[in-house]
Amino acid sequence: MGDQVQTLAYGSWASPIDAALAAAHDGHAEFVGFVGEDAWWTEPRPTEGGRRTLVRRRADGTEESLLPAPWNVRSRVIEYGGQPWAGTVRDGEPLVVFVNFTDQRLYRYDTEGEPRPLTPVSPVGGGLRWVDPQLRPDRDEVWCVLEEFTGDGPTDVRRVLVAVPLDGSAAQDQDAVRELTDARHRFVTGPRVSPDGRRAAWLAWDHPRMPWDGTELVVADVSEDGVFREPRTVAGGPEESIAQADWAADGTLLYSSDRTGWWNLYGVGQDGGERALCARDEEFGGPLWKIGCRWFAPLENGRIAVVHGRGATALGILDPETSEVVDTAGPWTEFSPTLAVHGERVVGIGASPRSAYEVVELDVGTGHAHVIGAAHDDPVDPSYYPEPQIRTFHGPAGREIHAHVYPPHHPDQVAPGDELPPYVVWAHGGPTSRAPLVLDLAIAYFTSRGIGVAEVNYGGSTGHGRAYRNRLREQWGVVDVEDCAAVALALADEGTADRGRLAIRGGSAGGWTTAASLATTDVYACGTILYPILDLTAWGSGETHDFESQYLETLVGPLAEVPGRYVERSPSEHAERISAPFLLLQGLDDVICPPTQCERFLARMEGRAVPHAYIAFEGEGHGFRRADTMVRVLESELSLYAQAFGLNPPGIPNLELAK
Known part of the structure; x- marks a missing residue:
């Protein structure tokens, strides 16, 4: 900064923020998750053709960008995409699956060697797409949404929940993909499986509604051989939007509904009893533009990490017994709808008027939050x-x-x-x-x-x-x-x-x-x-x-x-x-x-x-x-x-x- 203030007409001020600088900082991290002790997420690379890569932050604090160009971790399901990857630890090593943007195939990545395709190339242009994967290593499968184009028109399409084998047997053979549901609903999100593995929950909706107009929360029993029994609607409807559903550690079904005019959290216990967990005139959910958005994530101790607010969003911890929410201290005034939890750790993505979106980790035990990735650095x-x-x-x-x-x-x-x-x-x-x-x-x-x-x-x-x-x-x-x-x-x-x-x-x-x-x-x-x-x-x-x-x-x-x-x-x-x-x-x-x-x-x-x-x-x-x-x-x-x-x-x- 100079010592002297100049007087110049509006629009003629010289600025160090040029277009190249603004472009280099466009886009932000998305889709956080834990793979064992390590936090992972996707990050944009505007100067590499606008692709997105996977980033891994190890428990020791070191960070690495995985998947070099031209890999592009991004789904095209419903064109806006959604959760494009999932990971777990098997035999002490990360096992990760992801969607590659160019061919929309699902790939398996073992952090060594080239990723291997799990799904086939589509006979219809861009016609097999996958999103919102959930790994089921016990079954050697990944469960996700399949969007399949059945003709040349943009609305010649069906969407179902499927199980893709992790052994690569479906890479050349679509018949090896096991369909978990029929196509009774036009749109579905990926299944969330209860802690005991016996139930799966997902969201569904149909034309002409958009997901913020009216959705259904669907639950199905899951047999021992991984087959979904008759699905049933347990909440939602034409004028009630369910934004997200998940399971608490004790088997309670949690979901975010706007039935009161605001997206609030509800829980359905094992006995079928339902109650509002935090009735407030603010949002604990949002518009489902991308499949797999997460505004809440249940912790093992029964509390729930929540992204919530009115006109802006904070990251907080909700105690469902008392309906109290304790918000994260820090400079962040806006959190995006992605959350991951592991033990007492919560990872989200926060920003403020003075900082771009960065990956934030909250220690629930101490209440301390700090930046662990995509750290804002004033250019x-x-x-x-x-x-x-x-x-x-x-x-x-x-x-x-x-x-x-x-x-x-x-x-x-x-x-x-x-x-x-x-x-x-x-x-x-x-x-x-x-x-x-x-x-x-x-x-x-x-x-x-x-x-x-x-x-x-x-x-x-x-x-x-x-x-x-x-x-x-x-x-x-x-x-x-x-x-x-x-x-x-x-x-x-x-x-x-x-x-x-x-x-x-x-x-x-x-x-x-x-x-x-x-x-x-x-x-x-x-x-x-x-x-x-x-x-x-x-x-x-x-x-x-x-x-x-x-x-x-x-x-x-x-x-x-x-x-x-x-x-x-x-x-x-x-x-x-x-x-x-x-x-x-x-x-x-x-x-x-x-x-x-x-x-x-x-x-x-x-x-x-x-x-x-x-x-x-x-x-x-x-x-x-x-x-x-x-x-x-x-x-x-x-x-x-x-x-x-x-x-x-x-x-x-x-x-x-x-x-």
């Missing part, structure tokens, strides 16, 4: 990080809107006193999701240059109960657009932001909200639209993948009953309403929001003389993972704002805007 002086504010705004009819506001911030540069800063509203994806309050160098990239950011957890977002989520039912493209606009205008009205220099950006569902905002409001001077939905009718009638193929039935309404609503709300049908400059960014391998959505939209924009740019990326899918892609995205986005707002950021390549 620049943290005085360049933004200082966020947790805000609640009010929208139409006085409804509350939750947001995080990141004002422009630089340790030794300020703007002239009479200048108001430009602001970009960030609309998160999902839309049934939320923006966590954690250090994100992509946000710091803008705030350290003098551009404010406001992340809006609009109506429909998670973390604030089911009623807040349900605000978006049949209102997508209305409530999300109104809430983002209300926050942007409130910031302008209170003198925080420049009314003439507001922008909006978002990816996936946030790309939809961005495009819909440009088409239906005059709030924004420009917008950045990443891998969006733009044409509801096509997306809702076969253009996307199976998992979300009927999502719009609740977000917009039944297509068969309200087809006009799909047309009326689609930005691609109303290109004539868009007059603000925009940047459109798309992965060419995206099967969730395919490039055809962008192409049709751009065809409608032809001849409109609206400045815009379209950049399509080879080898990128839904959500960008490669460092070079992310660099181009950030620099292009900043150039758009520079042109729309009249800024002068130093050293940024100029984005050519076509008309």
Whole structure:
């Protein structure tokens, strides 16, 4: 930091947080687990083609990255994937199975030699996929979810629970895979087996519901030869979402249900008696975007490690006898839905507004928590990080809107006193999701240059109960657009932001909200639209993948009953309403929001003389993972704002805007 504060216009501040730095720190550790005494997890490698690897931290504190490139530990089941690996110790050595992204086969890894395939290559393109493995070494099997494509269409698919032999006999022969269930349900999670091995529990749901709308908790008796007897539903339903289930050491069935309007924990004892373990107006669960998410993990001593909170998440230990929760002391204000336990040890992944996600271990006996992996290391002086504010705004009819506001911030540069800063509203994806309050160098990239950011957890977002989520039912493209606009205008009205220099950006569902905002409001001077939905009718009638193929039935309404609503709300049908400059960014391998959505939209924009740019990326899918892609995205986005707002950021390549 210099000795002297310079006065320079917003958007022209020089920052050490460049696009390459932000890209190198994109993504975070996921899917923690114990293999014996050692903690394992997956970690991103943005500079290695965006792959994910397995990391092992030994009990002595040494760490090693396993599986060199091009191995990529990531499942494509329901396209968003989920728990891609499992491990145990056999004969004193780790035995690990994992899914490899490229071929989606399940592999066995014994930490020596090359991994060996356990499942066959699919005769239908990408048509055999596996997720949420549970090792059953007593049976020499791994139990998991199989997603099998039965035809060429994205919804020609079945999902069942299966047992894959660990001896490799199914590597060339799918008939050696033993099916544990039939395909009566469209979607299932991996089985959790009771301590005595006699029962298995899993979640199931069916179209048109998403897992946060309504799921069933299914239990089956398991015979001595590993066969599932007649499954029965013990909880859940069309309007009750079960987010996770597991077994306590004493055989109690634990699960997280939102039947009260909040995901809370319940236990069903051996006698069939059920009780709430901690009734609170906060979440002990969340949206199941990835199969195998864990918001709770039972300990051997009867207590339960929990990721819980309202609008944010803490790591705590719940005593089910007293309903008391003791939260972990430390700097972390947000924990992701992954947990592993071993004896008195709990491992999770936590972050804060000053630190990115890191692997955290809690000693339940002492209450001490410390970082054991992916440790946050400030790549620049943290005085360049933004200082966020947790805000609640009010929208139409006085409804509350939750947001995080990141004002422009630089340790030794300020703007002239009479200048108001430009602001970009960030609309998160999902839309049934939320923006966590954690250090994100992509946000710091803008705030350290003098551009404010406001992340809006609009109506429909998670973390604030089911009623807040349900605000978006049949209102997508209305409530999300109104809430983002209300926050942007409130910031302008209170003198925080420049009314003439507001922008909006978002990816996936946030790309939809961005495009819909440009088409239906005059709030924004420009917008950045990443891998969006733009044409509801096509997306809702076969253009996307199976998992979300009927999502719009609740977000917009039944297509068969309200087809006009799909047309009326689609930005691609109303290109004539868009007059603000925009940047459109798309992965060419995206099967969730395919490039055809962008192409049709751009065809409608032809001849409109609206400045815009379209950049399509080879080898990128839904959500960008490669460092070079992310660099181009950030620099292009900043150039758009520079042109729309009249800024002068130093050293940024100029984005050519076509008309």
